[in-house]
Amino acid sequence: MRAFRALLLMIALGGATTTTADARPLEAVKSGGVLRVTVYRDYRPWSWQEGSRLKGIDVEIGAALAKSLGCRADYLVLRPDDNLNDDLRNGVWRGSILGDAPGDVMLHVPNDARLEDDNDKIKLTGAYQVESYAMAVDPAKASQAEDFSLFEKEKVAVDLGTLADIILLTARDHKLIDHVVHVRGEGKAAQAFENGEVSAFYGESALVEHLVHTSARPAAIVHPAHRLVRTFAIGGAVKADSVDLADEIDRQMTAMAASGELKRIFASYGVEWRQPAQDR
Amino acid sequence: MKRTILASVSILGMAMGGAFAAPVTDADILNDGKNPKQILTNGMGLQGQRFSVLDKVNTKNVQNLVPAWSFSFGGEKQRGQEAQALVHDGMVFVTGSYSRLYAMDAKTGEKIWEYNARLPEGIMPCCDVINRGAAIYGDKIYFSTLDAQLLALDYKTGKKVWQKTIDDFKAGYSNSAAPLIVPTKANGALIVTGVSGGEFGVVGRVEARDVNTGDLVWSRPVLEGLVGQYKGQDTTMTGKANETWAGDMYKTGGGATWLGGTYDPDTHLVFFGTGNPAPWNSWLRPGDNKWTASRIAIDPENGELKWGFQTTPHDGWDFDGVNEVVSFDLQKDGKTIKAVGTADRNGFFYVLDRTNGKFIAAKPFVEKITWAKEIGPDGRPVYNDEGRPGDPTKSEDGKKGKEVFSVPSFLGGKNQMPMAYSPQTKMFYVPANEWGMDIHNEPVVYKKGAAYLGAGFNIKPVFDDHIGALKAFDPVTMTIKWQVNNKAPLWGGVMTTAGGLVFYGTPEGYLKALDAKTGKELWKFNVGTGIVAPPIAWEQDGEEYIGVAAGWGGAVPLWGGEVAKTFKGINQGGSYWVFKLPPKSAAN
Numbered sequence: 052m053r054a055f056r057a058l059l060l061m062i063a064l065g066g067a068t069t070t071t072a073d074a075r076p077l078e079a080v081k082s083g084g085v086l087r088v089t090v091y092r093d094y095r096p097w098s099w100q101e102g103s104r105l106k107g108i109d110v111e112i113g114a115a116l117a118k119s120l121g122c123r124a125d126y127l128v129l130r131p132d133d134n135l136n137d138d139l140r141n142g143v144w145r146g147s148i149l150g151d152a153p154g155d156v157m158l159h160v161p162n163d164a165r166l167e168d169d170n171d172k173i174k175l176t177g178a179y180q181v182e183s184y185a186m187a188v189d190p191a192k193a194s195q196a197e198d199f200s201l202f203e204k205e206k207v208a209v210d211l212g213t214l215a216d217i218i219l220l221t222a223r224d225h226k227l228i229d230h231v232v233h234v235r236g237e238g239k240a241a242q243a244f245e246n247g248e249v250s251a252f253y254g255e256s257a258l259v260e261h262l263v264h265t266s267a268r269p270a271a272i273v274h275p276a277h278r279l280v281r282t283f284a285i286g287g288a289v290k291a292d293s294v295d296l297a298d299e300i301d302r303q304m305t306a307m308a309a310s311g312e313l314k315r316i317f318a319s320y321g322v323e324w325r326q327p328a329q330d331r
Numbered sequence: 332m333k334r335t336i337l338a339s340v341s342i343l344g345m346a347m348g349g350a351f352a353a354p355v356t357d358a359d360i361l362n363d364g365k366n367p368k369q370i371l372t373n374g375m376g377l378q379g380q381r382f383s384v385l386d387k388v389n390t391k392n393v394q395n396l397v398p399a400w401s402f403s404f405g406g407e408k409q410r411g412q413e414a415q416a417l418v419h420d421g422m423v424f425v426t427g428s429y430s431r432l433y434a435m436d437a438k439t440g441e442k443i444w445e446y447n448a449r450l451p452e453g454i455m456p457c458c459d460v461i462n463r464g465a466a467i468y469g470d471k472i473y474f475s476t477l478d479a480q481l482l483a484l485d486y487k488t489g490k491k492v493w494q495k496t497i498d499d500f501k502a503g504y505s506n507s508a509a510p511l512i513v514p515t516k517a518n519g520a521l522i523v524t525g526v527s528g529g530e531f532g533v534v535g536r537v538e539a540r541d542v543n544t545g546d547l548v549w550s551r552p553v554l555e556g557l558v559g560q561y562k563g564q565d566t567t568m569t570g571k572a573n574e575t576w577a578g579d580m581y582k583t584g585g586g587a588t589w590l591g592g593t594y595d596p597d598t599h600l601v602f603f604g605t606g607n608p609a610p611w612n613s614w615l616r617p618g619d620n621k622w623t624a625s626r627i628a629i630d631p632e633n634g635e636l637k638w639g640f641q642t643t644p645h646d647g648w649d650f651d652g653v654n655e656v657v658s659f660d661l662q663k664d665g666k667t668i669k670a671v672g673t674a675d676r677n678g679f680f681y682v683l684d685r686t687n688g689k690f691i692a693a694k695p696f697v698e699k700i701t702w703a704k705e706i707g708p709d710g711r712p713v714y715n716d717e718g719r720p721g722d723p724t725k726s727e728d729g730k731k732g733k734e735v736f737s738v739p740s741f742l743g744g745k746n747q748m749p750m751a752y753s754p755q756t757k758m759f760y761v762p763a764n765e766w767g768m769d770i771h772n773e774p775v776v777y778k779k780g781a782a783y784l785g786a787g788f789n790i791k792p793v794f795d796d797h798i799g800a801l802k803a804f805d806p807v808t809m810t811i812k813w814q815v816n817n818k819a820p821l822w823g824g825v826m827t828t829a830g831g832l833v834f835y836g837t838p839e840g841y842l843k844a845l846d847a848k849t850g851k852e853l854w855k856f857n858v859g860t861g862i863v864a865p866p867i868a869w870e871q872d873g874e875e876y877i878g879v880a881a882g883w884g885g886a887v888p889l890w891g892g893e894v895a896k897t898f899k900g901i902n903q904g905g906s907y908w909v910f911k912l913p914p915k916s917a918a919n
Contacts, residue, residue: 091780092453130453130501131779138779148460149450159780166777182781211532211583212610214783220615221724228577228617235502235532235583255781279724281775281782 074290077299080155081120088113089127089142089154095237096261096320097159098128108257109158111316112179112307116156119303127154135161136170143288144172155289156300162286162327176297177304178286178327179313184215185259187244187270188251196251196273202227206249208240209233215253218279241266257322264321284327354469355419357514361596367870370418373464373509374749375867378658379593381751381826383868387875388912389830393844393854396910399876400440401858404433404905411863411884412905413747414464415509415824417472418869418878424486425880425907426462426509430476433907434489437871440909444489448476454500456507458886461863463591463747464509468520468542475506481524483545495545497538503528508591513539513601513631518548521631523601525588535586535605537629549634553588553605555621556581559634569636575619584616585609586623590653590747597669598686600628600637602656604673612784613647614722620645624652626673626681628688638688642675644711647719648702649741650676657759658685659752663807672806674750674761676743679706682806694809696802697744697763699793701737723772723784738767740790742886748824749865751833756847758812759804760833762821765793766894790894798897801825801835803850813850819897820887823879824865834877836862838887838898842879842908860904863887877910 080086090098090109098107105126117124129142141147142157160166162178186207188196195201199222209216211233219231232249234240240252241262251270252259263270274280286304289297307313308326317324355371363369364376367385375381388396404412404427416425422443423435430448435441456477465474472486478500483492498504504526511523521539535553540546550560555570576584585608592603608616608623624643629636643650654673661670661682671685680696683689690710702719703712720735742764750761769789776785792798799817804810819838826834832853833845838861844854861883868877882905888898 094780097780128453130455132455133778134785135777135780147452148456149452149454151452161777161780161782163775163777165775213778214781217610217612217615217724217784220610225615225617228580228615231578233532233579233583279784283775283777283782285780 074293075155075296076293077295080122080296084122085125086113086117086120086122086156087127087152087154088117088124089129089157091159092128092130093236094159096257096322100128108316108320108322112313113158115307115312115316116300116303119306120299127151129157135166139166139170139173139288144290155293155296157288159285160288162284166288172291173288174291174293174297176287176289177301178284179304179308180257180285180317181282181325181327182285183256183274183282184218184254184280185256186251186253186273186275187241187259187263187266188273190269190271192250193271193273197275199223199227199275199277201250202230204230206230206232208243208249208252210237210240210254211235213254214279214281215255218277219253221279222277238262244268244270260322261320355467357520360468360512360514360520367868370416370867370869371467372512373415373466373591374593374655375826377511377513377594377596379655379749380657380659380754381749381824381865382753383826383828385828385868385870385875386830387870388828388832388868388877390832390846390853392912393830393832395912396844396854396856396877397913398856399909399911401909402433402435402440402442402907404431404882404907408460409882409903409905411459411461412880412882413461413864413885414880415865416867416878416880416907417465417467418867419467419486422486423878423907424465424467424472426465426474427880427905428462428882428884429460430462432465432472432474432484432489434486435907437869437876440907446484446489446491448480448482450476451478451500454478454505455503456505458889459884461885462507466510466512466522468512468522471542473510473522475508475510475524477505477507479504479506479526481506481510481522481540481545493545495540497524498526498528503533508589511592511594511601512542513594515631517632521548523592523631525591525603527587527589532583533585533587534583535588535623537588537592537601537603537634539631539634551629551634551636553586553622553625553627554581554584561633566633567635570621575621577617580616583609584620584623588653590655593656593658594631595658595685597658599631600685601631602626602628602671604651604653604656606651606653607646607649611649612723613645613719614724618645624650626652626656626683626688628685640683640688640690640710642679642681643677648677648737650743652676654745655749657750657752659754659806661691661806662757670806672752672759674745674759674763674804676739676745677702677712678739678744680759680761680804680809682809692809696761696804696811697739697765697800699738699767701767720770720786721772723786734769734771736767736769738793739764740766740768741788742766742790742820746822746886748822748863751825751827753827753847755829755831757805757807758847759806760825760827760847761802761804762823762825762835763800763802764798764820765800766790766798766820767793789892790890792893792897798894799837801833801845801850815845815850815852820894822863822885822887826866826868828868834866834868836864836866836879836881838863838883838901840881840901842866842910856910858906858908859902860906861898861901874911879908881906881908
């Protein structure tokens with residue numbers, strides 16, 4: 052049951068109680084002096100704990116947004132649930148089943164209008180990155196990785212249960228299955244690569260770029276073509292009735308793009324900033 | 332001071348008045364199904380028959396049943412209450428939602444103690460914050476928590492004696508099943524548990540711990556290729572690596588043992604069911620994927636796997652194989668066979684030889700099954716190829732994909748709610764649900780902030796007027812003798828008694844008593860909220876008491892669509908209800 056629930060869409064959420072947390076208008080956030088920002092847990096390079104410190108691109112964007120509102124950021128570090136609708140419930144509009152309050156804004160929400168259709172209690176805010184999938188590979192073998200043929204004989208590491216995993220298990224008519232090494236935790240694929248256990252690792256672009264940036268073993272980054280590869284924009288989400296807060300976040304995000312702040316934040320994690328189209 | 336003295340006196344009085352004040356022994360546990368004065372095991376006996384030998388309440392007088400007492404779990408934590416209660420030493424013990432445990436005076440319902448597990452931030456229970464009950468042995472009571480801890484409390488005071496971590500809740504592990512106590516020669520009584528969890532990488536295993544210390548004695552992984560442990564040393568591998576799995580997928584292949592197990596003293600075997608394989612998309616994992624969606628038998632002395640039987644090889648429908656394995660004696664062709672019965676998610680009722688796991692028979696217990704034509708003489712399903720969900724990796728980009736209607740739905744012909752077996756009528760009473768699911772591929776899905784490949788599921792009733800159906804299943808002729816339909820899905824479990832009765836609760840809030848022979852409804856009482864827990868019966872001061880936890884919740888209300896219409900307006904709750912005959916009609 053659990054596996055299937057992971058893929059459920061557009062199903063009523065959360066049981067009988069659907070009390071929505073009250074939206075705080077912009078003025079209330081500003082006068083309170085705190086912007087509550089929801090970020091994902093254990094999600095390099097976006098948001099992760101290192102020692103007692105919360106680090107990452109989303110963490111810094113949250114801090115910059117808070118600063119621009121004259122506030123400090125307070126983070127709700129969210130454990131991802133089975134699907135994004137659950138995450139929006141826990142992180143934006145209701146809070147967790149154990150009673151933790153949701154954030155004022157959640158970062159790292161795919162900027163896809165369908166989410167608003169499926170979740171009438173949230174409103175999307177401006178996109179700040181275009182994300183896709185990438186592979187880090189031994190530079191000498193890069194050309195064979197482009198069509199995945201390398202992995203009919205050599206090993207490739209991937210984080211379990213991700214789209215990258217499904218792509219590897221599907222590619223070349225399922226012929227790679229015996230050479231896919233599954234790891235749990237985003238740093239582990241790079242470790243397997245550094246240790247020489249695998250010839251490549253595959254995952255979300257930002258993660259791969261970040262890990263290559265910090266890796267001791269030289270790696271080329273390639274983008275193998277596959278039907279299932281997706282490119283998507285990442286933005287934020289607020290409660291549906293937080294209209295003035297959403298507008299302010301959009302304004303500040305645009306200003307951070309223009310000033311080079313976003314580019315700087317991404318670069319400090321070894322990730323290329325890819326500006327989303329401004330048509331939303 | 333005066334109050335303290337009075338309190339001690341009342342506890343002393345109770346202890347003396349009860350016939351079973353002594354610590355729970357092996358003999359007590361082994362005799363649980365035959366001694367109605369206490370209920371020590373989930374399943375009302377280790378074999379899990381849920382049959383009470385009591386006949387004081389029977390087909391002739393059950394219509395007189397009235398409430399004896401009711402107890403509120405209190406607080407704001409009113410979610411699904413799925414636990415069966417235990418009775419010992421004049422007390423009723425029951426777990427509640429959010430990993431709580433209550434001890435009540437069995438006669439009056441007065442609270443004796445309450446234990447609230449402190450749950451950490453960030454737990455992510457799969458299917459509501461339920462718990463399915465406790466186990467009792469010696470002077471301790473045991474239960475597991477949503478953050479995957481196993482707790483032992485002093486049953487008299489509710490004070491914690493020890494706590495052991497089953498696994499890391501941060502890695503997705505949880506626990507909600509009632510632990511199982513099994514007496515062994517090698518290591519005394521052991522406390523046996525499975526694992527549950529909702530994330531990728533959670534792998535099923537069965538573990539046994541010392542009842543006194545909680546120290547791990549053995550561990551048996553359910554997936555072929557993984558190695559067991561005995562007292563910290565590696566033992567045998569379960570099956571052979573890569574015989575039924577490709578690549579390294581057996582290391583993370585699912586098979587969670589989340590519903591707990593039963594034990595059969597005749598064969599000295601522990602029976603567990605195992606969950607569906609991961610990932611859900613069957614096209615990504617060629618092979619039978621043993622032992623997911625299976626029943627397995629384990630030697631409690633050393634944790635060795637004795638047999639396995641896979642109900643859904645290469646599962647593609649999310650048919651967990653966790654449903655309970657109930658031991659019974661099958662009288663067929665003049666012989667008595669040591670058998671087990673199990674009603675699978677996949678809609679078929681299986682009878683197996685419990686000494687060796689050999690297939691005897693399987694027939695549908697729900698209607699209009701689409702995924703398989705039948706179960707063949709070798710025990711393997713004869714698949715309907717068009718009934719398997721398509722490979723979502725083959726779907727056209729940006730399109731929704733072909734829709735398949737599959738019966739049963741992934742919530743199963745029967746889910747977690749336990750069935751009962753009556754040695755008197757020789758029938759199983761199966762709380763079944765008639766529902767299917769539309770399955771379609773979703774071109775764009777997101778998970779943890781990233782794109783993902785998904786499928787959409789929409790559960791639908793098969794019939795207009797009901798989803799739930801309590802079925803009397805004859806394991807000799809493999810036919811349904813009678814059934815009683817229920818509008819909402821059944822989620823509560825069943826008990827049968829020597830009084831010729833079948834008791835079960837409904838989401839509509841009724842605890843009902845049926846004639847075990849005919850299914851005729853003889854009594855019902857509405858407890859004011861949905862019932863999703865199994866009832867029990869026990870004897871006290873010469874009278875028969877019937878008890879059940881009440882409180883709507885569990886996995887069903889997490890689903891919307893057409894199914895939700897059947898339980899619209901049912902309120903949540905959290906209480907324990909007890910019934911008995913009024914004094915003047917107590918005599919037969």
